[in-house]
Amino acid sequence: MTDLHLWLIPLVPVAGFLVNGLFGRKFPKALVTTVAIIAAAVPMLQVADIALRFSSLAKPYIESHGTWIAAGALHANFAFQLDQLSMVMLCVVTGVGFLIHVYSIGYMAHEEGYWRFFAYMNLFLFFMLVLVLSANFLLMFVGWEGVGLASYLLIGFYYTRDSAANAGKKAFLYNRVGDVGFLLAMFLLIAHFGTLNFADVFAAIGANPSLHGGILTVIGLLLLLGACGKSAQIPLYVWLPDAMEGPTPVSALIHAATMVTAGVYMIARAHIIYDRSATALLAVAAIGTATAFFAATMGMMQTDIKRVLAYSTVSQLGYMFLGCGVAAYSAGIFHLVTHAFFKALLFLAAGSVIHALGGEQDMRVMGGLRRKIPVTFWTMTAAVFAISGFPPLCGFVSKDEILYQAFVSPTPAGKVLWAIGLFTAGLTSFYMFRLWYMTFFGESRAVAHEEEAAIHARHDTKLAIEAEHTHPVHESPKSMLVPMIILAILCVIAGAMGWPEGLGGNNWISHFLAPAVSGAHLQYEQARVAIATGAVHAAGENQSPAPAKNLEIILAVLSTLVALSGWYVAHLMYYKRRDLPARLTARFRAVYALIFNKYWVDEIYGALVIAPVLFIARWVLAALVDRGVIDGGGLLAGYTAQGFGSLAARIQSGNIRAYAGWLAACAALLLVAVYFGWTTHFGIH
């Protein structure tokens, strides 16, 4: 490949941000739209062009545009890198990003601050593209922090609402905890390898086959902390459900399809580090599995449609971590891709429902929307079946690949991880069909709701605006429906990309990604070094699937059955026998309370971390650091006054003579000293 001008890809969105950010307030709406859409479309077209010319790369294409920070041996450049991994990410980010920009035209049409919304969205695209294109950890960190900033601004889009402002702050701070891990990992990388360039770091590790565990474990765990912040994993996941305060397209783009997957991308990018540390790898898998399970249980109890999807996102990200954690990075990335399609679609469809109901987000007052908004219903149905894992939809293929890889992983914990993952798949199917039934089936509770629209005006400023129009439940405009239809088609067909060989496919995506993420093809290695970690021998990717064929079929059937049973239970509880949920919650009150209150995690963090810190800051430090201002200062003033007698007293009185006196005293002291110096010092010599 010749010159690809990768730098143009992020540059165009930032130009869009600058134009709309600086002048958008005065622009007519159509101009704002034009600028923003062009800024999202151009990178997509450029990426499409590159993708069409992309055949294969033996080693990454890197272009460098000058030094950013240089000190000693470290030279961090504005350098961009294209390989199979960033190619896939670019397609997802620009493709889904563009669709959601289009969707937002309709969804945000009535919003005040329309220009501001699109400026922030372009800014987000810029940072996200920097993140996936960067050729070193430091520039990646720029994108990493930048998407956090864009997310902060967009979560707090309705900034006059306290809840939105709080949610934005919470997201930024939980991410910042992760960033501490990322930063420390970078310092360790510099200290041990003298560089932050992906190619150089990974080559250095590759060239040193005896390097295992130890420092790589520490680096891997610190990077994992960063990934947990960005990708909302235990213990830092709590910001994501609150992030739903942002407008729905934001939830779809940032908090489902792209930004939150940055942690998965980072782990896949740094997979050489994880390949060499069984401990760090196991930690990734364990955190992912635990998060997948707990988030799914919390998703079962939510009544706000967006919050169900938020917990679902946390849970699905857990699957991606599980995939990476059993060294099946391409499976993790594949699930990232399919998740971007179905979860973005779920959010967009949910947005369409909310739009139709004039801002209502509570599923308890929905119902019976199937015939009123049929396009929304059918597209969402595709997504629901995809995420629940019904073959041949994309969610089934990618999730099954992860579960299969966990099962065949040589880690002793592999079977346990698989079993939890499988059970969680059932929970996923349950909560998704619960949402489906509550929203689209049964009698319409929205009719009664419409009259109360004004009363419910607490949820969304959208509501207040649309309540004035009080039009009946209506299907969304084309600008919203077309992106949804495209995503629905992708949900149906995208599975073909990774159809497993065991089921007669060719698992194209795994082969495509192999040069970038497969442990067996360490492209960065100078010498081909066998990865002899034993426990973490790059599982799967390049092993012959033939002997496992039967196993793969059995596992696929099993997971389909699990998905079906989840559907069945939801059907029973939320369609056939509507009284069941109430009776069950009465029966299992303790469990219900535990899960309904989200395990009180926010409260526990509040009590165990925030309250003590606040206490220390407020009382201990207040006494030591701040009160010291008055007391210590007063004490010192007192002592000085005694010590220096009348001079100090006059200084305190503040008249000019005192200062003249002080200067004179200093001068006198100098002269005396100089005199003594002259006599003693030069007397001696």
Add this chain to the structure above:
Amino acid sequence: MITFLTLLPLAGGLLVLVVGRSRVVARSLALLVALASLAIALAIWHGFNPAASGFQYEVLRNWAPSLGMSYHVGVDGLGVLMLVLSGMVVLMSLAASWKNEKHGSLYLALVLFLECGLFGTFTALNFVHWFIYWEVSLIPAFFLVRLYGGPNRNRASTQFFLYTMVGSIALLLAFLALYLATGTFDFVDLARLAQHGQLAAAFANLHWGLGPPAIGEALFWAAFLGFAVKTPVVPFHTWLPATYAEAPSETTMLLTGAMSKMGIYGFLRILLPIFPQEMQHALTPLLWLAVATIVLPAFAAWYQKDLKRTFAYSSVNHLGYCILGVCAAAKFTGADAALAQEKSAALTGVLLQIFSHALTAAALFWFLTLLERRAGSRGINDFGGLRKVVPVFSGLMGIAIFASLGLPGLNGFPGEFLIFKGSFPLVTWPTAISVLGLLMTAVFLLAVIQKVFSGPVNPRWQAMPDLTAAERLAFIPVIALMFLIGLYPQIITGMIHSTIAQWIATLTPGVTL
């Protein structure tokens, strides 16, 4: 050139006093002088040869050679950076005062006198007149607080003066002892003696009944006290929040932007070259003081109710990173070339941070000036929803806050990153703990944004005017500079490269970078 630069604001200040009947004339003249000073400082920057080591624009006039006194000025990469910084901060402060009717010709003259003291301090290479400038800059600062400050200005200014005076006395005594031992007040000579190990031998001349190492350590701690109060280093910081809060915000811009840098400058120009062994011996306590200076004020900033106090503590926190970098660079590393590289990175970071903090802190207090003038209030809980009322103001101040928070792409990040990057292999644990400071910084800065700019609009400020066209124009270069340094830090690191290489050569003899 340097002498002219130093005397220009002094003359300008006197002229302002003489012709300053009319405020319009006085402020125009003061601004002109500040502009001219900055222009000369930039000319020096432009003429400075970054490849050459040693001092440039050097002037050495024997004054009273038998008494060790001479007029010796000159700049290296550090000095030239400080000159531009001082010129920039003074100009920003005067611009902020433009519309303040209370700030008449005396105020403007005092600011210019202070600028003279700053220029002098950052160029003097002989202790005697360096110390005069050091003290001379204190006096206008004192009167700026005393005459123009808030309701508790008397107490605050007295406390400020007493603290810095105690530090100054300690510093003075230390240098008198140095002079008695060596017969010179010249920084360059003293550093050379220290480098060749002759300083310790000279201490024997003092006949104090103590061994030379003990004398060296005593002198080091005395000099340290002087700079620790000025910077300040926790626990010598307690004068600062009161002073910063009571001073008019335009003066606080000077205090935090330029005067606090005198302390760090002392660390770099005096402590590190003249007392390298003593710093190595005292490394452990120094490091923990640095960590305390980073972490504790970040917590303290969190529960402040007064925006000026919040940013005052934030200022202490940010300068703590500089102290950490300097201490890490002082560590004894033998002939290890890799660690010498890390020292170079840490010191590069320190200088970047000095400049970047001056810019950010001055900008933040400028915004507070404007806010206070519009609202007559600066309680953190008095506002809310300002983004809706004054979007341009909020947006620009938001950028400055995120710069202070260390967002990559803005000016705060490169310096902090290099300090941490360099310090981490040298002093791993103190650095790792200090990284928590970054977290706390985010906590309190986002709390400020949330309480002031977000939430429901406080009806009291419904009619608050946004930035005027002139104010917007004035902020354009400030904000542009934040992005410039954030994206292209070489504009500064290029100037200081050989100076730092020289420091490293003296700190780690036998290692060439």
